[in-house]
Amino acid sequence: MKGLILAAGLGTRLRPITSLRPKPIIDVANRPLIHYAVDNLLEVGVRDIGVVVSPDTRDDLKRTLATYEDRASFTFVVQDPPEGLAHAVKVARDFLAEDPFVMYLSDNLFEHGIAPFVEAFDPDAGVAAALALVPVDDPRAFGVAELDGERVVRLVEKPADPPSNLAVAGVYVFDASVHEAIADLPRGAKDEFQITDAIQRMIQDGRRVVAGTVDGWWKDTGTPEDILDANRLVLSRSVRRIDGAVENAEIVGDVVVEEGAVVRNATIFGPALIAAGCRVEDAYVGPFTTLGADVTIRDAEIEYAVVGPGSSIHHLASRVQGSLVGAEVEITRAGRRPRAHRLVVGDKSRLVLDTD
Ligand code: G1P
Numbered sequence: 001m002k003g004l005i006l007a008a009g010l011g012t013r014l015r016p017i018t019s020l021r022p023k024p025i026i027d028v029a030n031r032p033l034i035h036y037a038v039d040n041l042l043e044v045g046v047r048d049i050g051v052v053v054s055p056d057t058r059d060d061l062k063r064t065l066a067t068y069e070d071r072a073s074f075t076f077v078v079q080d081p082p083e084g085l086a087h088a089v090k091v092a093r094d095f096l097a098e099d100p101f102v103m104y105l106s107d108n109l110f111e112h113g114i115a116p117f118v119e120a121f122d123p124d125a126g127v128a129a130a131l132a133l134v135p136v137d138d139p140r141a142f143g144v145a146e147l148d149g150e151r152v153v154r155l156v157e158k159p160a161d162p163p164s165n166l167a168v169a170g171v172y173v174f175d176a177s178v179h180e181a182i183a184d185l186p187r188g189a190k191d192e193f194q195i196t197d198a199i200q201r202m203i204q205d206g207r208r209v210v211a212g213t214v215d216g217w218w219k220d221t222g223t224p225e226d227i228l229d230a231n232r233l234v235l236s237r238s239v240r241r242i243d244g245a246v247e248n249a250e251i252v253g254d255v256v257v258e259e260g261a262v263v264r265n266a267t268i269f270g271p272a273l274i275a276a277g278c279r280v281e282d283a284y285v286g287p288f289t290t291l292g293a294d295v296t297i298r299d300a301e302i303e304y305a306v307v308g309p310g311s312s313i314h315h316l317a318s319r320v321q322g323s324l325v326g327a328e329v330e331i332t333r334a335g336r337r338p339r340a341h342r343l344v345v346g347d348k349s350r351l352v353l354d355t356d
Contacts, residue, residue: 001118001173002101003041003049006088007034007061008079009107010054013223015348017326022057024106025064026227027308029234029290030275032064033221034106040171042071044118046102050075050095052088084192086182089174098176103195105170109230111216111237114171120150120212121173128177128207129199132169134214142220143168143196145211152209157189157196166211168196169218177207224324224350231306232288235271244274253287275309284319292327318354 011023018026024034034051041049049072053061058076065074077092089096089103102118114132121130131152133145139162146154146163154163172195181201188194203209219230240254244261253270257263260276268274268285277294285291286303296312301319308327313320315333325331334342341353 001044001046002096002099003046004089004092004096004101004103005034005037005041005049005051005106006085006103007057007106008052008054008082008088010082011107014227016346017224017227017324019346019348020326022054022060023221024057025060026221027290027292027306028109028221028227028230029238030273030292033109034061034064035067036109037104037106038065038068038072040110040113041102041104042068043113044102044115046118047072048075049073050077050092050101052077052079052092054078054082055080084188084190085195086185086193086198089178089195089198090182090193093179096176096179100173100175103172103174105220107221108170109217109219109221109233110169110171110214111218111233116212116215117171118173120210121175123175126208127210128175128202129209130173131199131209131211132171132214132218133166133211134169134218135165136167137165139165139167141167143194147211150210150212152199152203152211155196155200155203155209157194169214170220172199177202177205181205227306227324228288228304228322231290232304235273235288235290238271238273240270244276244278269303286319286321 007024011018025032051074053076055078075095079088079091117130117132121127143157144159144162145152145166181198185193185198188197217233221227221230238254238256242257243259244257247264249263250267255268255270256273258276261274261278263280266280266283269287272285273290275293278291279296282299283297284301288304290306292309294310295307298314300313300316303321305323307325310328311325313331
């Protein structure tokens with residue numbers, strides 16, 4: 001079985017973080033999102049992986065996947081412009097050939113991997129497609145499935161009036177009959193070629209489409225709030241490990257301090273991850289915080305946050321909270337009159353300042 005990771009989206013809701021890097025290489029718990037997808041594919045024995053990219057993001061993605069060189073083989077397929085998930089399968093047709101494949105949306109995270117859905121795909125039982133479904137409170141932002149037992153009998157993309165609360169999560173297993181369904185598919189929601197519509201066609205053609213339920217948490221990471229929540233979920237599974245230098249610090253719970261990090265005169269409440277090269281001094285780091293490599297937190301407080309590599313947050317009067325900070329960012333206080341905000345802020349940034 002092959003894999004197909006879709007990584008060509010623009011990630012517009014994550015600007016400016018995605019202005020300089022593609023969404024699949026945004027870090028969650030100090031690992032690029034796309035690494036979680038590759039790990040889950042490797043875990044089910046899929047090593048021959050196509051990666052659908054945009055011309056702008058191809059090089060970054062190649063670089064971030066280089067660490068897997070010995071364990072997986074990657075074929076990069078350019079989708080330009082990105083015109084939907086079914087369109088991505090179409091452009092990857094040569095790579096996929098007649099093989100069954102797992103299609104994986106690179107911004108989806110699964111607590112317990114993808115084995116149940118790959119196992120549900122049983123060609124001997126006539127299964128042509130297997131989907132991952134998850135009950136959600138408001139399914140209107142997703143593909144939504146209607147079931148008869150384990151069989152999917154109807155699928156609709158982002159319905160105003162959902163037929164069930166079962167959202168389609170971003171991993172799908174297909175046999176080659178999906179290509180027929182895609183071949184002359186009309187544009188659907190958002191004027192894109194929707195995989196949901198292709199699967200609905202397969203159902204109408206009498207193909208057997210089945211579903212497995214997502215066990216544990218699942219996270220679709222479209223917005224900064226989603227990245228923070230995904231970071232929280234992944235950190236919640238971490239285990240305390242103090243390998244760095246710690247001096248005069250209160251460290252509570254599942255905190256990881258990587259080798260080469262320095263924590264001094266500080267309080268850290270886990271779960272938290274402090275990557276190699278960080279310096280945390282005269283500071284508080286609260287729950288659900290990841291500090292990427294070489295981050296400095298000095299005379300400052302931070303919690304429920306993700307800070308990119310090389311950034312520095314220092315000499316702040318108020319706590320930084322619920323914040324997503326990119327790489328090599330500096331946040332500090334003026335320290336002299338006038339008391340004013342001096343900002344160098346990229347396009348589409350969002351700042352919420354405590355202005356007392
Ligand atoms: C896509 C699919 C949708 C699915 C979702 C899962 O939507 O079109 O059916 O439920 O992924 O993440 P998107 O997130 O691209 O809007």
